Amino acid sequence: MPELPDLEVFKRYLDSTSLHQYIEKTEVKSGKVLGSVSVGGLKRGLEGRKFESTRRHGKHLFVELDDGGWLLLHFGMTGGLKYYKDVGEAPTHTRVLFYFANGRHLAFDDQRLFGKVDLIGDPDHFIAEKKLGLDPLDLDFRAFRGRLEGRKGGIKATLMNQQILAGIGNIYSDEILFQARLHPRTSVARLDGDALHNLHEQTRRVLHAAIERGADPGVLPDSFLLSHRREGEDCPRGNGKIQKTKAAGRTAYYCPACQPEG
């Protein structure tokens, strides 16, 4: 699940459950999700500390410790968080487990092991090093246009490029392009000012709507493509049947009538 809206939901969840409590113990159940930090390094860095605040940038979640260090969480394709009391409630694919002094636990769950848990010195340094683009929710139209202007690629690939905009993935790029009525392979260079303006509007509208609904595609409005994102389904506008195609190396769903190619 984890694209920008999911990450925002994870951030709020962590904020409302896991801040300001001593971390008594950290257990690494799969070292594969660790970045550069070792198992011992993670334990030494976290045990006896507290989580004090969080920051989200695109698909990355940064958790500030009470000694100034930062925990970095990236959720890959299948990652998530669960805060719980009883051991039996642990999610199936718990990879890292934080034990708080109040007896509660926070699990970093990730079936496919593409997620990452790491310790870093400073989020801004990390963002600069990875050359991550700006978070689309932080961008006004001028800045948004500035990020896209001069690009030669397809619009779906561009929206999903984390070095251009940070946070949009395969699912939400499909939704944004449906709302903006753009075919996923439309060349960015062909978009005029009005098209860019509309794309910016739809990007913000889609991401905010998803966050408001807890990033649960099941409760999105019926007017959203995501409620109909299967080949042959009716387009929510009643204009045709949803088709799939390839764009940016991923499967893209779209309505050929609403989003004509070319």
Add this chain to the structure above:
DNA sequence: AGTACCACCTGACGGC
């Protein structure tokens, strides 16, 4: 700069 393909993993699903 942009794209296509592969790899990293686990699991669900459809076809036979």
Add this chain to the structure above:
DNA sequence: TGCCGTCAGGTGGTAC
């Protein structure tokens, strides 16, 4: 029922 290919909301490397 069981096996097999394919695909899945991410990212990084390589090659063209």
